[in-house]
Amino acid sequence: MDVPPATHPVWSDIATGRLKPEFDFLAAKIIVGTISRKLASDQSMAHLWTYVHELREIFVQNADLPKVQRDLKKIFG
Template sequence: MNVPSTHHQAWKDLLTGKQHYDFESFAVQMIVKRLSLKVSQHPSPEILSQSMRELREMFVQNVNAPKIQRDLHKLFRKEELQ
């Protein structure tokens, strides 16, 4: 399963609060909360970019976990993950 690049708008929408999801993975819930708070407290392009990279990397490192896969499907359309 491919994890979309940090250039995908879904990462930004998630971390800036434009989109909300009910994630299954507790790890995803925690990192999204932490990074969203960081982005809201320091709304610079650099912090947002760094946060998107960190979130994506967590998904990449855990892509084989079933809950992570289901959470990816919530974030991205299935066709984008093939």
């Protein structure tokens, strides 16, 4: 499936921890854990937008992996 744009609200929900999917892809787990840690010290919108782009980019660059496809389906249906 195509990777939805960064403006899709699910990305920011994941970045802020409002949505907590059980990812299979290790890089997704690590980047979400890292974003959560960074947001604990600075919750500014500018930073959140940067993190949303970083998170999405991991899915875009690894979209061929079956695990990533499964994770995308899990979060976007």
